[in-house]
Amino acid sequence: MELLARATALVGGAVALMRRMGSPAHQAVGAQPVIPEARKQGIMTLKMPVAKGWVDGHLPTCAAGLKVNAFATGLDHPRWIEVLPNGDVLIAESKEQPAAPKTLMDHAAQATMRRVKAIGQSANRVTLLRDADGDGTAEIRKVFVENQNQPFGMALVGNRFYLGNTDGIRVFDYTPDATSISGPGDKLVDFKPHGHWTRSLIVSPDGTRIYAGVGSLSNIGDHGMEAEEGRAAIWELDLATGQARIFASGLRNAVGMAWEPATQTLWTVVNERDGLGDETPPDYLTSVRDGGFYGWPYCYWGKTVDDRVPQDPALVAKAITPDYALGGHTASLGLCWMPEGTLPGFGSGMVIGQHGSWNRSKLSGYRLIFVPFADGAPSGPPRDILSGFLSDDEKLAYGRPVGVTIGPDQKSLLMADDVGDVIWRVTGA
Template identity: 55%
Template sequence: PKPTTSWVPTIKWSVATEPWPAGATPKAAKGLAVAAFARELKHPRWLHVLPNGDVLVAEAATEPSAGWSPRRIFQNWVQRRSGAIVENANRISLLRDADGDGVAEMRTVLLEGLRQPFGMALVGDQLYVANTDSVVRFTYREGQTRIEEKGTKLLDLPVGHHWTRNLLASRDGTKLYVTVGSGSNIAENGIDKEEGRATILELDLASGRSRIFASGLRNANGMAFEPQTGVLWTVVNERDELGDETPPDYLTSVKDGGFYGWPYSYWGRHVDERVKPQRPDLVAKAIVPDYALGAHSAALGLAYYDGRLLPEPFRGGMFIGQHGSWNRSEFSGYKVVFVPFRDGRPQGQQPVDVLTGFLKADGSGKAHGRPVGVAVDKAGALLVADDTGNTVWRVTGDQPQARSQ
């Protein structure tokens, strides 16, 4: 669709102030069942499953933007209303389901005193955590429930605006991939302020050296490898203030050295005329993403599913957590979806709904929760972090034997 520009974006409020009623859950797709794995967390954003089955949960929230410009005041107000700005736990909790009943009966604080932690990766006995300002390493022993050490900083990261920093270890364990979102909507504060941002970095663990693996990715979050091809994929949140439908958030494979358009263009070579100065040389090499996910749906979580616990329609593809819109006239996102893959490529014109019902059905515009990170547990169930619902949900097949495995 043709873009429509405005200084103030279109807004339709989602006020995440109404908790899930007792016993209520999101609505699972046919063939699936959902139940709470853990409740009463503090803004759970991201998940990592350890080899012994323990589940790590990064509990962190957006910090208010500094400054007194009208735009920043407006953004802070929006984020408070939507439940994004809350008291910040700044910790990683550990959840354990020792009896295998699908509910975590043990919860401990593994790490605290962090700075907006998000991504986590375990390589051998080294646990890597992405704070908003750095990548930090801790020694971890299997079964450990508390880490007291300060940790070793490996890499400084730029701070501000898009704060989430995800991590994914390479399949051989020699490198980390690190997402770093942009510091603005369309580099309106100057492209010089965006150095090292809107990128996926590659950090060599042996040497400690890092490089830009891919760029022009406005706000990449979830990452996953497609196992058949070994290709890295990510989901990206695109720019604002071009109308309800433009441009779409997307799922894409990530090419080493690839440029994906931001801020100069979107969806390949569609030029954003608002950006000055223009860079036609960069637009000419902008890569078209692989799969559109809908404008402003806020695709964050990403996990490839090659397990057997879930029924056939949900095998061999990517699960995506869509946090949901705030800046379009009708809501989009607020659900978990599935994109089937074949021969290493996404299939179908539209993703398949997996979990819905995060928005209240009464038309009030209120939300019980908002899905963020997704992960596959040791049994093959799908875990979903619901930040404003303060819950981790667990999705299984709807047959009793599937739920109890």
Template identity: 70%
Template sequence: MGFYDVLARVVALVGAGAVKWRSLQGGAQSPAVGDAPQIPAGRPQGRIPTLKMPTARGWAPGQLPTAAPGLKVNAFASGLKHPRWMLVLPNGDVTVAEALQSGGKPQTLFDHAMVATMRRAAAFGESPNRITLLRDADRDGVAEERHVLLENQRQPFGMALLGDTFYVGNTDGVMAFAYAEGDTSISAPARRLTTFKPDGHWTRSLLPSPDGRRLYVGVGSLTNIAEGGLEVEEGRACIYELDLETNHCRVFASGLRNPVGMAWEPVTRRLWTVVNERDGLGDETPPDYLTAVTEGGFYGWPFCYWGQTVDDRVPQDAAKVATALTPDYALGGHTASLGLCWMPAGTLPGFDVDGMVIGQHGSWNRSTLSGYRVVFVPFADGRPAGPVRDILWGFLAPDESVSYGRPVGVVIGLDAHSLLVADDVGDVIWRVTGAGSNP
């Protein structure tokens, strides 16, 4: 065991012990979930907050996640390298962004421990930096063809296809490539549409507007709570709107610490996103959340959370706090809710109302782990309307010591009766269908 592995374990034990002591003093915390969550008062954890993440093991031969009653799951594709995000093309091909967090030399004791912890969990290392195309030509639910569509990208994540242009959200900007239906590789030179600052929260999700004239781009913060000052956070923690005709890019909404998945809700035609909130205030404080995104809206980061609850660790701006909007639906503390897609009623058996599917990557910084599952939030009249339901779980060992997988991106299959889930620890794309479906 190397020095940094030992350091990670020591820091994790210290942080976990502190949280255990607080829980003994204040009682167990219930999950902060729903449209009116009970959020415990924030208790800053000091310089060394909890570090707890299971060791990445992967799936044993024949081992599968657990699907909800009436559903079944199979490997659509396996043997990938850190698959994070997916796009289903009009002909049924599935493109998969394979990328991994990487960065410069750690600066502090906690940085060293965090990097060592992330490496043990297969969440930090050399990035594949490619997009793979999967083809299930015989429509049997398993991709029999695999092609490198694009390589030598810079941590690719979001993807979109509009007409004959394939867009990629690299960590340093949005790129555009000429594409023709059926292509299995792209060799045309890229056009750079935007430039973003890399590092920190590196994912750049993409979502086209319903009319195909704009792209929405999620860009996360550099740090947890702007520890390096607000200047280095300029242009971050927001969702951008990119006009594809004029190439004009503007901030659509801000104060969103790390907005990743985005989706359109078809009744109100509003944009929704899932956001990863700040660390270091406790197991359930504040919760990650699902929210509609208001044009010009400010959602609090870094000054406050869940509306106007002030974070005393941050130098304050009372005028900004006064404008902070309250999110729509809490998803629990540190669930790392990343994937998001709209699922119409009847897509999967037993899920007979419309709603949002969320891929919860799972926590690394709380005393009892959260997330590590794919969930469904039912909607009615354009808003969340009921408790969270599980679709897929079993990614985490019962004793929380190892993870077999971690779900990230989610997308509805071309057949409209399947759900694809990217698993970046298992290196698998899972396919969820009805138990009686064929295939």
């Protein structure tokens, strides 16, 4: 398996090097990005840095005026974070559990993903961290809930704890200040597993509904659209009636969600399709409309048709252009609203954990960034909060940003790093 991974890396590196010569000079970023014309790749560009982790006191690089420390270490692929009202911090530890490979390409892809710690045996648990003495480091660690199915998103409404497993949403009874919950919980909604497997959750501002991100099975509907039914969407669950429906669709892989407080509008970050070039199409940050359709798989960035896909002209005609491009293949996953005053030198806006992708000749993402907002919309270029997750030659990944949220003290950010197995805490210096 290791030999196959090395061979795949060599071939992928050669292809990436060849394509790097003609790669765009600038990222497609902002409200009016310059998106290069699609260039079908045939053989996909595959470039993945080997997972190294953090050693010998090495830390991510902070923006000026900030500092970073490890809130918790030694976790098992931490992906998502939820802060409870009492200040306890919940961490979903899980990873993709792949289906049995059928082709040589499947074997090669899985060998590569194992080498970079992206797939494997999943911990399938949520861990509770508690910083009882308030020093910025968690000294209490407990298993909050275990034996789940690739858990990810979490939400607490009253004394009911909701958990987004890859196959649906479960709910458990929660006692305030408890360090664990027991029992199997109740299944509320079924989702199709596999493919883009993460299921992020967010509660509506009035506490009556939960929204869940459900990604596509494939890149561009490769197994037919019947297999994609109910996917590439954000779902809404009415907590009073138990009824669930698709809230918005055509979102290839909507992961992190956040509420913009002035307008109480839902926003999300979306990972776009592969195989059309380094910057084509860009991943994006967008507001989400009830009933809105955002293009996948028929078109991207509004009505730019993907001619690899059998078309539906009626859906293309109604496709909504996203609000803000984040660059191609940044794998923007984590998202939270940061109020003004949280970090010195930063106003209010969205914080985004960019996991970094593989379908590029020159890697992008691998950063924690900030997008400023004004009047309910993005108002300027992105700024780095944390960087330095990649080696200069792009061969090693020390870490990869995923979920991000405001810390219990309201003066810090917590960010999950699923390669470093760390929860980082960012504060003013």
